[in-house]
Amino acid sequence: MKTEFKGVFPALVTPLTANEKLNSRALKSLIEYEIKEGAEGFYIGGATGEGLLLDIPERKKLCEKSIEYIGADKAKIVHITDMNFRNTLKLAKHAQDCGADAISSIAPTYFKYDENEIYEYYKAIAESVDIPLIIYYTAAAGVNISLDLFTRLFKIDNITGVKWTSSNYYEMISLRDKFPEANIFNGPDEMLICGLGAGADGGIGSTYNIIFPLINEVYQSFQNGNIEQAREAQKKADKIIRVILKYSVIPVVKAILEERGFEVGNASFPMVKYTEGQRKQILKDLTKAGFVL
Numbered sequence: 001m002k003t004e005f006k007g008v009f010p011a012l013v014t015p016l017t018a019n020e021k022l023n024s025r026a027l028k029s030l031i032e033y034e035i036k037e038g039a040e041g042f043y044i045g046g047a048t049g050e051g052l053l054l055d056i057p058e059r060k061k062l063c064e065k066s067i068e069y070i071g072a073d074k075a076k077i078v079h080i081t082d083m084n085f086r087n088t089l090k091l092a093k094h095a096q097d098c099g100a101d102a103i104s105s106i107a108p109t110y111f112k113y114d115e116n117e118i119y120e121y122y123k124a125i126a127e128s129v130d131i132p133l134i135i136y137y138t139a140a141a142g143v144n145i146s147l148d149l150f151t152r153l154f155k156i157d158n159i160t161g162v163k164w165t166s167s168n169y170y171e172m173i174s175l176r177d178k179f180p181e182a183n184i185f186n187g188p189d190e191m192l193i194c195g196l197g198a199g200a201d202g203g204i205g206s207t208y209n210i211i212f213p214l215i216n217e218v219y220q221s222f223q224n225g226n227i228e229q230a231r232e233a234q235k236k237a238d239k240i241i242r243v244i245l246k247y248s249v250i251p252v253v254k255a256i257l258e259e260r261g262f263e264v265g266n267a268s269f270p271m272v273k274y275t276e277g278q279r280k281q282i283l284k285d286l287t288k289a290g291f292v293l
Contacts, residue, residue: 005075005183006201007040008219010208011048015264022058024065026263031069037212041075048206051079053268060094067098081105089128102132107143115149126156138165154179169198190241193234196222206249210256239289248272255279
């Protein structure tokens with residue numbers, strides 16, 4: 001099975017109420033805004049979407065509402081990992097039933113699984129659905145997936161790609177060379193141009209929620225062969241991202257969206273909840289770095 005997702009997809013923020021339930025009205029407004037900005041697809045319920053921190057009913061509701069609001073014309077990739085593997089399979093099947101274009105999963109985490117166990121994990125997920133599975137490869141999971149293991153995984157029919165949240169572009173180049181039809185997305189926002197240069201089809205990122213025009217400029221300029229313009233756009237984006245990384249990414253992104261009028265709420269406990277004074281300082285620092293509210 002081959003997928004052809006291309007472009008830059010926001011890793012969708014999940015708007016939450018004070019008791020950490022989905023704010024569907026705010027979700028609809030946010031999705032409509034990001035589509036208007038030019039988003040060609042969305043990554044739903046991933047790290048930025050706080051999927052691993054939400055209970056199963058809220059994750060299912062997030063999946064259902066996101067797919068409904070995004071509509072048929074844009075790509076919808078749903079992250080389905082849960083520490084309980086039975087829940088992972090339930091979320092995978094639910095995403096397919098809701099109309100997701102693909103599902104995505106990090107490798108099993110915390111316990112030290114060997115390559116055979118990781119292979120069997122992804123194989124079982126892939127066999128539970130009939131839509132593409134995109135591996136979410138991230139250092140945050142504490143699991144290394146070698147080129148040899150990727151080679152085994154990509155032989156499974158509906159494992160079609162990877163969200164590459166790693167700065168090891170040497171390995172990405174090797175992966176692209178070995179699997180020219182694989183769907184590769186760059187993960188690190190601050191290095192989108194590096195990922196595109198290494199062969200990525202596009203990017204998925206947290207900060208895309210608030211600096212989408214800059215990120216899209218990196219992508220479009222690169223695609224048009226204007227590498228210098230892409231580099232300049234990446235430099236501008238990185239000045240802003242550098243400030244965000246001084247704080248805490250998800251709470252900052254949510255704070256900025258709140259400043260823009262989207263009722264996304266705070267990040268899930270125990271992530272920091274910024275005071276009004278702290279928000280003003282963050283916005284001041286971002287503005288100094290070139291961010292426009």
